[in-house]
Amino acid sequence: DEPITPAAPAARRSLQAQVRWGSRLVTVGGDAPVRVQSMTNTDTVDVIETAIQVKELAIAGSEMVRITVNTPEAAAAVPHIRDQLDKMGIDVPLVGDFHYNGHRLLTEHPACAEALSKYRINPGNVGKGDKGDKQFAQMIEAACRYDKAVRIGVNWGSLDQELLAAMMDANSRRAVPWDAKPVMYQALIESALQSAADAQSLGLAAQQIIISCKVSGVQDLISVYQGLAARCNYPLHLGLTEAGMGTKGTVASATALAVLLQQGIGDTIRVSLTPQPGEARTQEVVVALEILQSLGLRSFNPSVTACPGCGRTTSTTFQELAKQIDDFLRAQMPVWRGKYPGVEQMKVAVMGCIVNGPGESKHADIGISLPGTGEAPAAPVFIDGAKAVTLRGDNIAAEFHALVETYIEK
Ligand code: SF4
Numbered sequence: 001d002e003p004i005t006p007a008a009p010a011a012r013r014s015l016q017a018q019v020r021w022g023s024r025l026v027t028v029g030g031d032a033p034v035r036v037q038s039m040t041n042t043d044t045v046d047v048i049e050t051a052i053q054v055k056e057l058a059i060a061g062s063e064m065v066r067i068t069v070n071t072p073e074a075a076a077a078v079p080h081i082r083d084q085l086d087k088m089g090i091d092v093p094l095v096g097d098f099h100y101n102g103h104r105l106l107t108e109h110p111a112c113a114e115a116l117s118k119y120r121i122n123p124g125n126v127g128k129g130d131k132g133d134k135q136f137a138q139m140i141e142a143a144c145r146y147d148k149a150v151r152i153g154v155n156w157g158s159l160d161q162e163l164l165a166a167m168m169d170a171n172s173r174r175a176v177p178w179d180a181k182p183v184m185y186q187a188l189i190e191s192a193l194q195s196a197a198d199a200q201s202l203g204l205a206a207q208q209i210i211i212s213c214k215v216s217g218v219q220d221l222i223s224v225y226q227g228l229a230a231r232c233n234y235p236l237h238l239g240l241t242e243a244g245m246g247t248k249g250t251v252a253s254a255t256a257l258a259v260l261l262q263q264g265i266g267d268t269i270r271v272s273l274t275p276q277p278g279e280a281r282t283q284e285v286v287v288a289l290e291i292l293q294s295l296g297l298r299s300f301n302p303s304v305t306a307c308p309g310c311g312r313t314t315s316t317t318f319q320e321l322a323k324q325i326d327d328f329l330r331a332q333m334p335v336w337r338g339k340y341p342g343v344e345q346m347k348v349a350v351m352g353c354i355v356n357g358p359g360e361s362k363h364a365d366i367g368i369s370l371p372g373t374g375e376a377p378a379a380p381v382f383i384d385g386a387k388a389v390t391l392r393g394d395n396i397a398a399e400f401h402a403l404v405e406t407y408i409e410k
Contacts, residue, residue, distance in 0.1 A: 009297055010264035014235045017210050019064060019149045021082075021117045024091040026063050028149075028210055028268050029235025033298050034261065035268035036288045037237070038062040039097070041281060044074035044081070051084035053281060058092035059334075060282035061289050061300060064268070066095040066120060069102070075109035082115035093117030095151070099125050099158075103138035113142045118149040118210075123195040124158035136195070140202040150199060151210040154192045155241055156184065156220075163191055185224045188213040193232060209234050210268065214241035218256040229265045238266035245274040254291050261295055302329045302346035305360055305367070312372035313352040321370070321397045322350035325404060340408055348404060349382075358382065366407045368400050383407060 016030025028035050038057045042050040044067050054065045069075050082094060096116040098105065103126070106113045113119075119139060127135040143150045164187040171183045192211045200206055211234045213224045221240050228236065240256045243249035253271045260266050269291070273284045292298040306322035325348055336343045349364035351357035353372025361367025361382040368381050368391070379391045381403060391399050 007262075009262050009295060012229060012264035014233050014267055015207050015209075017149050017207055017235050019093045019095075019117050021091050021093040022086075024093065026093055028237075032267070034266060034292055035063045036061055036285060036292070037064045037066065037095070037268055037270045038281070038285050038288070039066040039270065039272075040068070041275070044068050045071070045077050047077050047080045047084060050077070051081050051088070054081065054085060054092065054094070055088055055090045056280070056282055057285055058090050060285040062092065062285045064093045064095055064118065066097050066270075069096040069098055069105055069112065069116075071101075072105065072109070075105040075112040078109070078112040079115040095120055098122070098139065100127075102126070103135035106142040107138055113146050113148070116148060118151060119143055120151045120153045121195070122153050122155060122158055123191050124154060124160045128162065133198075136198065137202055140199045140204050143199075143208065144203045149208045149210060150204060151212060151237055152192050152195045152199065153212045153214070153237070154188050154195075156188055156213075156215045157241070159184075159187060160191050163187055163194075181220070182223075185220070185227055188215070188224055189228050189231060192228065196232070196234060206234070210237050211235070212237035212239065214239055216240060216242045218252055218259075221256045222259050225260050225265050226263070229263075235267035236265060237268045237270070239270040239272055241272055243272045243274075246276055249273045250287050253287065254294075257291050258295060261291070261297060299344040301333055301344055302348060304329065305347060305349040305351075305364060307352050307356060307360070309352050312355065312374075313370075314373050317397070318350055318352040318370040321368070321400065324397065325350055325401065328401065328404075336408065343408060346408070358387075362386075366404055368396075370396070 014029040016032060017028045019026045019028060026035060040050055040053045042053050044050050050067060057065050069078060094116050095118040097120045099122050102121060121139050126132050167183050167187045171177050192213050196209050196211060199209060213228055215221050215224055238257055238260060240253045243253045257269055269288055271284045271287045275281055275283065289300045293300055304322055304326040309319060347364040349361045349367030351360050351369045354369060354375055357369025358380060361369050362385045366383050368379055370379050371377050377392060379396050380387050381389050381391060381400060
């Protein structure tokens with residue numbers, strides 16, 4: 001009969017990287033909270049459209065926003081995007097996503113190199129052999145010159161094929177060869193760590209380096225990041241790449257990230273959702289915030305506990321009230337965050353009947369148990385664990401709404 005220790009995410013000791021823009025400093029790793037990132041899907045050449053989407057992502061809660069920098073025109077647009085954001089009062093750091101020609105773009109567009117706060121470098125496509133080494137060195141030199149952080153971002157869709165072939169060859173000569181998958185995992189990790197070591201030997205500080213090794217399978221991601229975390233103390237950027245659309249993408253990302261974050265693995269996350277037609281790009285930020293809040297790693301919004309409803313609830317009153325309260329709380333947060341410190345940790349319960357209603361409401365800061373089928377038409381409200389008032393009549397929703405507001409103000 002030993003007491004059961006409440007579950008909590010483990011802590012992993014990592015270095016701390018600093019990503020800056022002006023006076024805005026976003027720390028990643030060390031004792032910093034797990035950071036949320038996102039990426040635009042606009043054409044970077046379109047300065048206004050890109051700046052607007054960066055702003056939307058930042059307001060939704062993204063603490064860094066990555067933009068594609070794939071052409072000279074895109075590189076030329078970057079400082080203008082930064083200017084637009086600065087004019088809008090959006091100081092979120094921008095991360096440049098470079099593939100194939102990043103060395104040229106960073107060298108030939110110094111204003112772009114300066115306007116970005118971090119460069120994402122994919123070792124799988126910086127070039128091959130001596131030429132690739134030179135191109136990689138040019139990107140690291142730019143990071144050193146402009147004092148920028150770098151993410152060495154390996155992806156198994158673009159893994160260094162020479163490295164993989166060499167490791168497969170070495171594997172085949174083992175006394176007992178491994179399956180192909182573990183060799184692939186090792187190749188991803190080797191690619192990232194070799195590139196990080198190369199960057200350090202070129203003069204980049206260890207504290208300027210963040211690592212990622214993204215794959216698209218949940219168990220693969222867990223395997224790779226457990227191996228990666230065991231072998232280095234760089235901050236790790238975590239994400240299930242190409243997670244997919246809608247429910248599948250959301251569930252797969254949450255599943256993979258939750259397992260690793262609970263083990264203390266992951267210093268910054270991105271949820272890579274394919275937006276459904278009409279779905280806002282900010283949905284990936286909403287999901288990332290919910291993952292961190294669900295694990296108790298960070299708090300962003302008051303949480304609303306609501307039961308699913310069942311045969312005891314024939315009306316939709318409680319569902320409507322739960323949604324109304326949730327929408328209201330989220331809409332107020334931009335103002336409340338500065339006005340009422342700690343409001344994001346508040347818990348509100350909206351429950352459908354007497355079975356679990358009073359109990360769940362007592363666990364919340366403020367909760368209401370609406371009457372189920374056959375119950376007396378009374379809705380007890382619990383505040384700080386004790387019954388405070390019982391609401392009756394047709395105006396229960398509005399009266400509870402007012403009680404929530406009063407509670408927050410108090
Ligand atoms: Fe059903 Fe009541 Fe449970 Fe809600 S609290 S799911 S209405 S039994």
